Amino acid sequence: MSVNGNNLDRWYSHYAERTAGLTASEVRALFAVASRPEVVSLAGGMPFVSALPPELVTSAMERTMMNRGGVALQYGSGQGVPLLREQILDVMALEGISASVDDVVVTTGSQHALELVAKLFLDPGDVVIAEGPSYVTALVVFRSFQAEVSHVAMDEQGMIPQALRETIANLKAAGRRMKFLYTIPSFQNPAGVTLSWTRRMEILEIARENDILVVEDNPYGLLYFDSPPPHAMRSVDQDGVIYLGTFSKTLAPGLRVGWAVAPHAIREKLVLANEAAVLSPSSFTQLVISEYLSSADWRGQIDIFRGVYQERRDAMLSALQEHLPKLSWTVPTGGFYVWLTLPNYLDSKSMLPRAVKELVAYTPGTAFYADGGGRCNMRLSFCYPSPDFIREGIRRLATVINGELEL
Numbered sequence: 001m002s003v004n005g006n007n008l009d010r011w012y013s014h015y016a017e018r019t020a021g022l023t024a025s026e027v028r029a030l031f032a033v034a035s036r037p038e039v040v041s042l043a044g045g046m047p048f049v050s051a052l053p054p055e056l057v058t059s060a061m062e063r064t065m066m067n068r069g070g071v072a073l074q075y076g077s078g079q080g081v082p083l084l085r086e087q088i089l090d091v092m093a094l095e096g097i098s099a100s101v102d103d104v105v106v107t108t109g110s111q112h113a114l115e116l117v118a119k120l121f122l123d124p125g126d127v128v129i130a131e132g133p134s135y136v137t138a139l140v141v142f143r144s145f146q147a148e149v150s151h152v153a154m155d156e157q158g159m160i161p162q163a164l165r166e167t168i169a170n171l172k173a174a175g176r177r178m179k180f181l182y183t184i185p186s187f188q189n190p191a192g193v194t195l196s197w198t199r200r201m202e203i204l205e206i207a208r209e210n211d212i213l214v215v216e217d218n219p220y221g222l223l224y225f226d227s228p229p230p231h232a233m234r235s236v237d238q239d240g241v242i243y244l245g246t247f248s249k250t251l252a253p254g255l256r257v258g259w260a261v262a263p264h265a266i267r268e269k270l271v272l273a274n275e276a277a278v279l280s281p282s283s284f285t286q287l288v289i290s291e292y293l294s295s296a297d298w299r300g301q302i303d304i305f306r307g308v309y310q311e312r313r314d315a316m317l318s319a320l321q322e323h324l325p326k327l328s329w330t331v332p333t334g335g336f337y338v339w340l341t342l343p344n345y346l347d348s349k350s351m352l353p354r355a356v357k358e359l360v361a362y363t364p365g366t367a368f369y370a371d372g373g374g375r376c377n378m379r380l381s382f383c384y385p386s387p388d389f390i391r392e393g394i395r396r397l398a399t400v401i402n403g404e405l406e407l
């Protein structure tokens with residue numbers, strides 16, 4: 001059977017059916033355009049790694065090679081380096097989580113943890129419940145296991161518990177198998193909103209009542225601007241939550257180190273799946289991170305990142321207020337993203353070529369929905385361009401949008 005009907009690909013009839021979900025995301029297609037230097041890209045979600053002094057990494061690398069070179073260059077444990085797993089406990093303690101070293105499974109970025117969780121739980125036709133909108137590459141993973149995503153609406157306080165109840169009731173009535181609830185509670189990608197503590201508790205309760213596992217993805221929680229977000233959901237539920245963390249935003253994504261903390265039985269399966277996929281995560285980068293955490297002021301470095309992103313968030317919000325006062329947008333209190341809403345007669349995807357002509361790029365809202373939603377939304381990232389570029393980018397964007405607004 002032809003799954004990927006691409007006549008240029010001689011092997012398309014050989015692909016597994018699940019690869020039908022592996023289509024290039026809108027974000028990916030944008031990278032080529034947006035990386036031209038004259039374009040202000042508000043599209044990607046790349047951390048501003050230049051705020052990390054390179055010598056901190058170089059010296060951690062050198063010490064790793066001098067002191068533990070033989071281990072760093074060797075295969076390691078499928079669960080991850082024990083010392084790093086202990087240090088990860090200190091990182092998670094900042095968000096109220098207490099776990100044991102045995103609970104932590106190191107992965108090749110949290111993206112890989114998502115893939116492993118999906119592999120463990122999803123059969124074709126299963127349903128994953130996720131916020132609407134949700135993280136684009138998580139949607140790609142779920143689709144690649146032939147699962148369907150059911151979105152739950154959000155407001156400024158994150159996922160709406162009543163909407164979740166209704167979604168679950170509808171799926172139950174339709175006889176669907178719900179495997180897990182995927183959520184990004186703090187500084188959500190792409191909406192930028194944060195789930196309140198009361199809602200965290202309510203959503204955990206709903207999940208418990210309905211026997212649904214919660215997958216809590218938390219790459220941005222430590223990147224808050226004024227005050228920390230509520231504690232992680234995992235801090236109060238050890239049995240019903242798989243927690244995903246990463247060093248990508250608090251250190252550097254190029255090191256490709258993230259982790260999962262799972263209920264005990266799941267943790268064993270995760271390690272087996274990790275071994276099947278990569279044998280062991282990179283010993284070298286794990287040890288470099290471990291050395292960095294032992295010797296550098298990593299908390300101070302996170303403060304530096306927070307300062308950088310807060311300045312950029314402020315630049316974006318004030319430019320939006322100045323140039324697009326008639327529109328509405330979310331006000332993130334941490335993380336990387338603002339979610340902009342256009343009047344409903346505008347389509348952010350069809351507007352994109354005009355924006356690129358004006359030398360500004362963004363990600364159309366439809367990228368973040370599995371069901372075609374988000375047509376009149378866009379995600380604006382403030383993580384990478386300088387504040388001046390952000391202001392100029394929003395000015396250019398406003399030229400395009402204002403040209404389309406009905407008077």
Ligand code: PMP
Pocket residue numbers: 045108109110111112135184189217219245246247248253257258
């Ligand atoms: N989850 C979310 C919500 C993300 O935004 C990202 C990165 N953009 C990831 C997971 C993956 O991060 P990494 O694999 O670098 O840890």
